[in-house]
Amino acid sequence: MSDHPLHLGYMPLLDAAPLIVARELGLFREQGLQVRLHREVSWASLRDKLSVGALQGAQMLSPMTLAASMGLGAPPVPLTCAMVLSRNGNGITVSRALHDQLLSTGHDLSRPAMAAKALALCTAAAREPLRVGIVYAWSSHYLQLMDWLETAGLRPGQSLQVITVPPHRMTGALSRGEIDMACVGEPWNSLAELEGTGHLLVTGHQIWQNAPEKVLGMSSDWVEANPQVHQKLLMALIQAGRWLDNPVNRPALLDCLSLPPYLDQVVAPLGRGGAALFHPRIQQHFFRQSANFPWLSQFRWLLERMIQRGQIPGEHSGALPQGLFRPDLYRQAASALNLDSPLSSEKPEGEHPHPFTVPGREGPIEVGSDSLMLPTLDPIH
């Protein structure tokens, strides 16, 4: 059906899995798609390649789709996002030395709010500033980190410095003491724990439950010119997500990810048949509980967090860019696969500490919990 190959970009992270397995398992081919995957080195280059048409689409950080379409840091890139590729997948990992200090405060570190309080005590007592490595400004990692820090009244500044470190250099930076904490996506938290260089202190899921982590961002021009091909692409990726959520497939997934140039040798330590690929605390998933549905209410809330962090210059109404998120296109693809979807594109955000149901066309549909840990105190006095 398509003569020209479709070029899609990804970053070598665990949540690139839907694109990788869709290609390796032949799910793209079954839909009549010819897809070439391009491993990118930075989110910035991935965005620029989308912008000039070298890529038609990519795995993208949710906040980055807003930044790119609003023209933050680069000319605006008109995008269409019709599905969420993954939920959760981030963590805040601390060095062994910092972990010892946090333990010595006596706070219960298993509770994120108490862990943040312990960090505030350590920051106040430290002679040198504490340094936290982040991956990218327009990422859920960064926004989650800021929300978590602020629950204990912490903000980046003299005593807590924020440094950008590419994901694959994060564990090295932790072990060399260049940073004391890393806020990064998988597999890098798991790898830091396995190597013994860090402890996973708080997960992204504990801060924003089941937040949309990566989305499929497509060039709007391409989607407009190829609506049918776009539907086939969504169908292949929904099927890939379903396959990924089945633990039976872990050994085969490890094989796929290990192929060069995907995640290559990076995932080898998570071996043992792929059993350790997904950290139990991080709750990364790709399909279950309507994971792929692009809730407008969720992205509007994400935009609010970006405004809160001063990432959107000037006054902003808080309205989502027109046509950026397309739950209608998702519903169409899901329906072609005989999957039901939520009837409404909105839900009250942050009000569900447990899984709940929403109405679908054929009956109730289960949706993951969505509690949000938000700063309760005003840090600016």
Added chain:
Amino acid sequence: MATTPENVRVMLVDNEPDRARLVRDALESQGYNVICQRDSTLGLVAAVAKQEPDLVIIDMDSPDRDTLDTMAAMSEHAPRPIVFFASGQSDSHTIQDAVRAGVSAYIVDGLEQHRVKPIIDVAIARFQSFQALRHELLETRTALDERKRVEQAKGLIMKHQGCDEEEAFRTLRKLAMDRSQRLGQVADDVIGIFAGKSHRKPGETP
């Protein structure tokens, strides 16, 4: 604001020393003041703060692109605001050429667009000529045997990924950089995985 090339400070971030030399020589011969910087995150942030370049030219394939993007997004971390070079510029051909050649750049707010373009054009031209030169360099610097294995691995990547020769070569180089291994070593491994007995199809049980 600067009015002559000598007053424009260009920081060049490139881990490919041969290419960095090509670009530096070309810019310096036109009178620009060039600061060379290897890409390493912690050093880069400090270098930008200390050197206060007017323009940063960086290899598109450098992971430190995200460091510069983040500096631009969070002005409190940047000594001066930096924006991706295409901002507010209507010259989309330059942008396309730059992306194709693998050049990206960040401009300190205030440097006029007409002063930026000649610098970007020099970088694009030198990055392009280096692409051709790279194969020559590979031939003079690696043993015939290793070159053959790199060729074979390149062919396997091309077949598996459906990509062209240039991209397959860049893929091998990126893997070598990520793994801190020689190209030949990565080539052997790729051959082992795709052509060797160790390869089984995903989905097959071991």
